[in-house]
Amino acid sequence: MRIAVPAETDTQESRVAATPETVKKLVGLGATVAVQAGAGLASGVLDADYEAAGAAVAKSAEEAVKDADVVLGVRRPDPATLKGVKPGALVVAMMDPYGNEAALQGLASTGVTAVAMELMPRITRAQVMDVLSSQANLAGYRAVIDASSEYGRAFPMMMTAAGTVPAARVFVMGAGVAGLQAIATARRLGAVVSATDVRPAAKEQVASLGGKFVAVEDEEFRQAETTAGYAKAMSAEYQAKQAALVASHIAKQDIIITTALIPGRPAPRLVTREMVESMKPGSVIVDLAVERGGNVELAKPGETVVHNGVKIVGNLNVPGRIAASASSLYAKNLYAFLETLIDKGTKALAVNHDDELVKATCLTRDGAIVHPNFKPAA
Ligand code: NAD
Numbered sequence: 001m002r003i004a005v006p007a008e009t010d011t012q013e014s015r016v017a018a019t020p021e022t023v024k025k026l027v028g029l030g031a032t033v034a035v036q037a038g039a040g041l042a043s044g045v046l047d048a049d050y051e052a053a054g055a056a057v058a059k060s061a062e063e064a065v066k067d068a069d070v071v072l073g074v075r076r077p078d079p080a081t082l083k084g085v086k087p088g089a090l091v092v093a094m095m096d097p098y099g100n101e102a103a104l105q106g107l108a109s110t111g112v113t114a115v116a117m118e119l120m121p122r123i124t125r126a127q128v129m130d131v132l133s134s135q136a137n138l139a140g141y142r143a144v145i146d147a148s149s150e151y152g153r154a155f156p157m158m159m160t161a162a163g164t165v166p167a168a169r170v171f172v173m174g175a176g177v178a179g180l181q182a183i184a185t186a187r188r189l190g191a192v193v194s195a196t197d198v199r200p201a202a203k204e205q206v207a208s209l210g211g212k213f214v215a216v217e218d219e220e221f222r223q224a225e226t227t228a229g230y231a232k233a234m235s236a237e238y239q240a241k242q243a244a245l246v247a248s249h250i251a252k253q254d255i256i257i258t259t260a261l262i263p264g265r266p267a268p269r270l271v272t273r274e275m276v277e278s279m280k281p282g283s284v285i286v287d288l289a290v291e292r293g294g295n296v297e298l299a300k301p302g303e304t305v306v307h308n309g310v311k312i313v314g315n316l317n318v319p320g321r322i323a324a325s326a327s328s329l330y331a332k333n334l335y336a337f338l339e340t341l342i343d344k345g346t347k348a349l350a351v352n353h354d355d356e357l358v359k360a361t362c363l364t365r366d367g368a369i370v371h372p373n374f375k376p377a378a
Contacts, residue, residue, distance in 0.1 A: 001030065001031045001032070001069045001073065001342065001347060001348055001349050002031070002032050002033075002034065002067055002068045002069050002070070002218075003018075003026055003031045003032070003033045003034070003068065003070045003071075003338075004033075004034050004035075004036075004058075004064040004065045004068035004070070004071045005017055005018045005033065005034070005035040005036065005055075005064065005071075005072050005073075006036045006039065006064045006065055006071065006073065006077060006081045007036040007037075007038055007039040007041055007061065008039070008073065008074050008075060009061075009077075009078050009080070009081060010075050012073055012316050012317045012320065013042075013317065013320060014042035014043060014094075014317070014320040014321075014323035015042075015043055015074045015319065015320050015323050015326050015330060015372045016039050016042070016043045016045060016074065016323075016328045016331070017072035017073050017092075017093065017330065017331060017332050017334055018033070018035065018040075018050075018055075018072055018325045018334070019040070019043075019045060019072050019326075019327055019332075020029060020045065020049045020052065020053035021042060021051055021053070021328070021331070021332075022331040022332060022334065022335040023035070023050055023053040023054055023055045024053045025282075025335055026060050026335065026338070027053070027054035027055075027114055029054075029338075029339065029342050029344075029347065030342075030347030031054040031070075031342075031347075032056070033050075033054065033056070033277050034055065034056045034057075034058045034063070034064045035047070035050045035055045035056070035057055035058065036057075036058050036059075036060065036061050036063075037057050037058065037072035040325055040327070041266075043323040043324050043326075043327040044324045045321070045324075045327070055150060059328070061080070061081045061083075062083055062084050065081065065082065065083075065084060065085050065089075066084055066103055067086060068085065068086065068089055069086070069089055069090065069172060070089065070090045070091075070092065070338065070349065071085060071089055071090070071091045071092070071112075072092055072323070072329065072334055073091070073092070073093030073094075074093060074094060074159055074327075075090075075093055075094055075096070076093050076094070076095045076096055076100075076103060076107070076114075076295045077091060077093060077108055078211050079110070081329040082107075082110050082112065082176065085110055085112055087110070087111025087112065087367075088111060088113065088185055088366075089111070089112050089113070090112070090113045090341070090349065090351065091107070091112045091113065091114045091115065092115045092117060092334060092337065092338070093114075093115075093116075093117065093136065094116065094117050094118050094131060095107075095114060095115075095116035095117075095118070095363055096116075096118075097116050097119070097363055097371070097373075097374050098264045101369075101374065101376065104363055104364065104369050104374055105369065105376075107363065107364050108363075108364035108367055108368050109367065111366070111367050112300070112364065113351070113362060113363040113364065113365045114362070114363045115337075115361045115362055115363065116133055116361050116363050116371075117129070117131040117333065117334070117337070117361065118132055118365075119360050119371075120132075120337070120357065120360065120361055120363045121228075121356060121357065121360045122228060122229055123356075125250055125357070126337075126357055128332070128333065128336040129280070129333050129334075129336045129337040129357070130201055130333065131330055131333045131334075132177070133177045134326075134327070134329035134330060134332075135319040135330065135335055136176065136178040136259075136319075137177050137178065137181045137324055137329075138181075138318075138319045138322050138325055138326050138329070139178050139181075139288055139318040139319050140177065140178035140179060140180065140181030140182040140185065140186045140230040140257075140259065140288070140316050141322070142319070142321050142322045143178070143182055143257045143259070143286045143288050143318060144170070144182050144186050144255075144257060144286075145185070146286055146313055146315060146318075146321070147170075147255045147257060147284045147286045147313070148189060148287070150221075150284045150304070150311050150313060151168065151254065151255060151282070151283075151284045152282050153165065153166065153188035153205035153254070153282065154168070154190075154261060154271050155168045155170075155186070155190050155191045156168075156189060156190025156191070157190060159265065167178040167190055167191055167192045168186075168189075168190075168192070168254045168255055168289075169191065169252060169253045169254045169255070170182075170183075170186040170191040170192070170193045170194075170253070170254070170255040170256075171193075171194050171195065171196075171214075171246075171249065171250065171253040171255070171256045171257075171261055171296060172186070172193065172194070172195040172196075172211070172256075172257045172258075172259065173195070173196050173197075173200075173246070173256065173257070173258040173259065173270050173271070174196075174197055174258060174259035174260030174261065174270075174289075174295070174304060175195045175196070175197040175199075175202040175206050175211075175259075175287075176197070176202075176231075176259060176261070178259040178288055179195060179197065179202075179257070179259040179328075180205055180209060182259065183195055183206060183209045183210075183211045184209050186255070186257075187209060187210050187211070188371045191255070193209075193210065193211040193212070194211055194212040194213070194214050194249065194253075195211045195212070195213060195214070196213070196214045196215045196246060197215065197231070197260075198215070198221060198224045198227040198231050198232070198234055198238075198242075198260075199224055199229075199231055200217070200221060200222055200224065200225065201229075203217075214245065214249050215242065216238065216241045216242045216245055217236070218241070220234065220235060220238045220242040221238070230262070230263050230269045231260070231261075231262055232262070233262050233268070234268070234290070239268070240322040241322065243270075243272070245273070246270070246275075247274070247275055247278065250271065250275045250278060250279065251275075251278035251279065253279065253283065254273065254280070254282075254283050254284070254373075255283065255284050255286075255287070256271065256279075256283075256285040256296075257285075257286050257288065258270055258271060258284045258285070258286070258287050258288060258289055258295035258296055259289060260289060260295050261289055261292060264316065264373075266292060266293035267292040267293045267294055267319050268295065269293075269294070269295065269296075269297060270295040270296070271285065271287075271295060271297060272297050273297045273307075275308070276296070276297070276307055276308070276310050276312065277308055277310075279310050280309075280310075281308060281309025281310065282310075283309075283310045283311070284310070284311045284313065285299070285311070285312045285313065286309065286313045286315070287295040287299035287312065287313065287314050288318060290315075291314070291316060291317075294314070296312055298312050299312050299313075300314050301314050301316055302315070302316045302376075337357070339360075340355070353365075373374060
């Protein structure tokens with residue numbers, strides 16, 4: 001079995017889909033691994049490190065991908081990367097399938113079996129393969145670090161001979177994986193932390209990390225979690241009540257970190273221009289949802305906007321800002337999934353298309369889009 005790791009082509013992408021650690025394990029399963037030259041550089045991995053782990057270094061994507069049974073990526077590989085790929089090869093990456101039907105059709109037409117890691121079901125068996133969690137966790141951490149570097153004051157309270165520096169007030173909006181890590185990180189830095197979410201389960205999690213929970217807790221709130229553990233889109237009425245409650249809270253905050261997402265939909269708008277204008281100059285907002293439409297009205301993808309002295313940070317690919325850690329965890333997620341697809345006896349790829357993990361993540365097969373959520377309407 002041949003596994004290829006072509007370099008990422010998106011200029012924003014600094015992560016890599018395999019590390020020397022996972023290459024070693026894949027070789028241990030009987031695979032041969034080809035990594036494109038330079039693929040790991042932005043994550044601090046040299047070609048020589050891959051070679052020492054047992055991989056061959058290929059000069060080009062084409063050379064890496066030629067004859068591969070499996071192609072690993074961070075993002076959906078572009079058509080040039082998959083040029084010459086074997087029909088039937090398994091291509092595993094974060095495919096960003098929502099709203100990208102044309103790209104999915106393009107993938108299907110190459111004949112590959114494309115697997116979207118971000119569609120992995122959140123069940124116990126697949127926790128080790130959960131790329132959304134591994135990457136969101138690091139993004140939540142990094143968002144607080146980015147906020148602290150933009151903030152012209154200290155996070156912890158400091159009592160000095162020259163006077164007292166007050167603790168920063170940090171408000172985290174969306175207390176999922178990223179938000180909970182943001183709360184923990186801001187607390188470690190000594191901030192006074194509060195947080196909000198529409199899922200009732202978040203209340204206890206926020207409290208357990210030492211944060212204060214701020215939310216309208218009505219009947220709709222009590223029903224706001226899907227069986228998969230995700231947030232539902234809230235009614236306009238709930239959003240208005242919640243906005244009124246958080247508006248007065250936001251005016252007293254120094255830092256806001258927004259992380260709210262709803263799978264397959266644009267991110268909910270949580271911070272309006274008026275709310276930004278109620279904050280003190282020098283305050284900082286980091287919008288982690290900026291790539292999905294943004295939680296903050298004035299946020300711009302890839303930019304730091306300054307409005308009335310308030311900085312609104314819209315960094316793209318935040319896990320990529322901590323690329324070595326993000327690659328290490330992502331590569332382990334991929335390895336854990338691949339391990340389930342390899343027959344230990346024959347050491348060949350043996351994908352069971354009836355397995356719930358494969359069913360949930362397989363987008364294309366035999367030239368067609370097969371995932372029920374993305375199949376073109378008949
Ligand atoms: P996510 O990235 O989809 O969204 C981030 C957070 O934003 C969520 O907590 C969501 O409730 C919140 N949100 C959405 N709309 C909002 C609004 N209008 N206002 C405020 N907050 C809003 O979510 P996630 O981080 O992937 O996690 C969702 C849940 O899944 C969490 O409970 C998490 O602990 C759980 N989870 C379970 C497993 C598992 O069991 N294997 C793995 C990972 C996460």
